[in-house]
Amino acid sequence: MNDATQLPPLPDHLSADARNPHHVAAVFEHDIGIRFNDKERSDVEEYCISEGWIKVPVGKKVDRKGYPLMIKLKGKVEAFYR
Structure with missing residues (x-):
């Protein structure tokens, strides 16, 4: 898998919608996961x-x-990155 030094840092606020100003395309080149209240959400x-x-x-x-x-x-x- 990718080395952790090559991955861009995950921002505090991120959106999957490209129209949103909080969208960071470089992050979406990698597989990311979100854990909400200790349960992973997709x-x-x-x-x-x-x-x-x-x-x-x-x-x-x-x-x-x-x-x-x-x-x-x-x-x-x-x-987190998967």
């Missing part, structure tokens, strides 16, 4: 470690522009 679209929240889609519901509706969940957030 459906996280955005997170903030310092504020302790994640955003996940609400089922298959979309807004009027066709983007998925998000819900913010608060708790303990950890980000």
Whole structure:
């Protein structure tokens, strides 16, 4: 696997949406994981470690522009490279 020195540092606030200013494309070149309240989640679209929240889609519901509706969940957030 990749050496840890080659991996970019994980930011405090990261979004999977390329339109968001918190999107960092270099991080998404590698496989990352999010642990929320000590359980690994695979459906996280955005997170903030310092504020302790994640955003996940609400089922298959979309807004009027066709983007998925998000819900913010608060708790303990950890980000890591797999």
